[in-house]
Amino acid sequence: MSLLARALSATAICVALTVGASAEDIQERTIRWGHLNNTDHPVSQGVQKFAEILLSKSGGKMKVREFAASQLGNELQQQSALRGGTQEMLSASTTSLATVIPEFGLIDFPFLFNSTEQADALGTGKFGKAMLDTLPAKGLTGLGYWGLGFRNVTNSTRPITKLEDFSGLKLRVIPNPVYLESFSAFKANPVPMAFGELYSALETRTVDGQENPYTVILSNKFYEVQKYVSATNHTFTLNIILVSKAFWDKLSPTEQRLMREAYEESRGYQKEQTRLQTEKALAELQAKGMQYNAIAPDETDRMRKAVQPVVEKISANLRAETVKLFNEEVERIRKDVK
Numbered sequence: 001m002s003l004l005a006r007a008l009s010a011t012a013i014c015v016a017l018t019v020g021a022s023a024e025d026i027q028e029r030t031i032r033w034g035h036l037n038n039t040d041h042p043v044s045q046g047v048q049k050f051a052e053i054l055l056s057k058s059g060g061k062m063k064v065r066e067f068a069a070s071q072l073g074n075e076l077q078q079q080s081a082l083r084g085g086t087q088e089m090l091s092a093s094t095t096s097l098a099t100v101i102p103e104f105g106l107i108d109f110p111f112l113f114n115s116t117e118q119a120d121a122l123g124t125g126k127f128g129k130a131m132l133d134t135l136p137a138k139g140l141t142g143l144g145y146w147g148l149g150f151r152n153v154t155n156s157t158r159p160i161t162k163l164e165d166f167s168g169l170k171l172r173v174i175p176n177p178v179y180l181e182s183f184s185a186f187k188a189n190p191v192p193m194a195f196g197e198l199y200s201a202l203e204t205r206t207v208d209g210q211e212n213p214y215t216v217i218l219s220n221k222f223y224e225v226q227k228y229v230s231a232t233n234h235t236f237t238l239n240i241i242l243v244s245k246a247f248w249d250k251l252s253p254t255e256q257r258l259m260r261e262a263y264e265e266s267r268g269y270q271k272e273q274t275r276l277q278t279e280k281a282l283a284e285l286q287a288k289g290m291q292y293n294a295i296a297p298d299e300t301d302r303m304r305k306a307v308q309p310v311v312e313k314i315s316a317n318l319r320a321e322t323v324k325l326f327n328e329e330v331e332r333i334r335k336d337v338k
């Protein structure tokens, strides 16, 4: 064998070994990923993109099975399945984590931001990262966030154009103290309820209305059972991509890296799908017969003032260090991010 041939075959052995070693690091895995939205919603498109990337990076070994539309139960049920290790992944609003880690409730303070970019920056910044670090103690791992969107109120009674229009309206909210107290401060009558029960509660008039991003209102056909859509833009919901820690700890470092990469690489696509669908959704809701109204900036200011005592009261009961970081981040983002 010539020197060159020998060198080449040595290289070939090396390459084969490297591939072989990392292939052993990747097992056949089936990852059950549950969420609340329908398969036409940008959340589902994000899950599908993540699945596609992970499958290809793992040489076909790591498969994601999507369970959309609350098929695996409501958020809290799926959260405990992750903690118990009987379900591998969940993407849900950070809102529902506030019952486990109250500081997540900070994200739901009304009127924090004016743009998707600003809300996004909260997730990718120091506060968002610090909150991910609180999860392992609760049996969860967080890969990061997706933006669900700005929330707007729909109801079947009247358009909301001013603070007083909330008065007495029974509005379903995500079970979370910030939402309950904020809508009480608006003098509405907030009713905590799982998302999966919402359509029929609207249909039977158990509640008068609800609040969600336009894409969620459209995908879930709430226009069939709601007349008015008012651009309150009161909060921006971040979704969090959760993995069962029991499952995560079984993964090899290579598998964990592929999961992180699949999240990082699907993020931009998911965000773009949200942007595209959000752009179209309001016009579609109007085409389906909903009556739309904007809110005058003065009225938004009155709503902001009405909810200020709630912000102060809840902040006072959370970890001071986290509240401080949150306030610094909000201030930085409002200044630096358009």
Ligand code: EAX
Binding pocket: 036, 037, 092, 093, 148, 174, 194, 195, 211, 212, 213, 216, 237
């Ligand atoms: O995507 O429960 C809710 O209202 C949430 O916005 C839900 O995740 C819908």
